[in-house]
Amino acid sequence: MAHDNNSSVHPAGQRSLGLRRGSVSLARQTLAGFRVLLVLTVLLGVIYPVAVFAVGQVGLRWQANGSLLLADGSHADTRSTGAGTDNAVVGSALIGQQFTGDEWFHPRPSAAGDGYDTLASAGSNLGPLNLDLVATIEERRAEVSAADGTVAGDVPPDALTASASGLDPHISPAYAAQQAERVATARGLDQAAVTALVAEHTAGRDLGVLGEPRVNVLELNLALEKMSS
Structure with a gap:
């Protein structure tokens, strides 16, 4: 085996x-x-x-540190913000501020808190058929047309509606141009000079195709104050 x-x-x-x-x-x-x-x-x-x-x-130091602006309209260097001087930081080019009075260009409406509250950034969240929104828009239309001497039907949309963030620093060139006469009259300036200032501070579309032409309200008002001084 x-x-x-x-x-x-x-x-x-x-x-x-x-x-x-x-x-x-x-x-x-x-x-x-x-x-x-x-x-x-x-x-x-x-x-x-x-x-x-x-x-x-x-x-990109200025942009990386908040795009801060000094009172004279120049870019703030975070190493020297001008604190305690007449040329201190007054805001950021990225965050809108509330301006009132005929001598200033006004930003678009804001639903952030009582208006441009950075701690309550938000839109109104009201739908286009909401009666409260419709009433608010009509109220704004009447106020803007009366302040700027414009026909109610010609008021630009951004003068009537709040942005999604409530902190939009820009307005349309059309809304800025509409306010030029009121601002020039209130400051005793030549309207053509104010209109030229608006054109100077109008930014085009990014890369030529992205977004819409826009005017930074804070930068424009700082330049306006500098022109008036």
């Missing part, structure tokens, strides 16, 4: 060998996971933020 010389592994030994191999595989996967975690932490948690901060501070 022939004998089989091939040795066989006991089932218990096979299970033990499988467990050892599984443990080694799990350890390798865990180690690989920790390596990936370490690399991504250094790359995305250290290198990337530092690189973005460096680029902002070197090439």
Whole structure:
């Protein structure tokens, strides 16, 4: 009778060998996971933020630090904000402010708190068929047309509606131009000069195609104050 010389592994030994191999595989996967975690932490948690901060501070310092404006209309250097002087920081070019009085260009309406409240940024959230919104728009139309001496039907839409954030720093060139006569009269300035100032502060579409032409109200009013002084 022939004998089989091939040795066989006991089932218990096979299970033990499988467990050892599984443990080694799990350890390798865990180690690989920790390596990936370490690399991504250094790359995305250290290198990337530092690189973005460096680029902002070197090439885009004014924009990276809030686009702050001084009273004379110039860009504020955060290392010297003019605090305690007549030329201190008066606001940001990115955040609208409320201006009242005939001598100022007015921003669009705001539903943020009592108006341009940075702690309550929001729109009215009223639908186009909401009767409260319709009544508010008609009330604004009457006020704007009376203040600017404009036919009610010619009042630009942005003079009647609040932005989604309630902090929009811009108005349309049409709304700015409509206010030029009122502002010039209140300040005793030549209307043509005020109109030219509006044109000077009118920005076109980004990259020529994105957005709409716009006028920054804070920058325009600071330039207006400088012209009047």
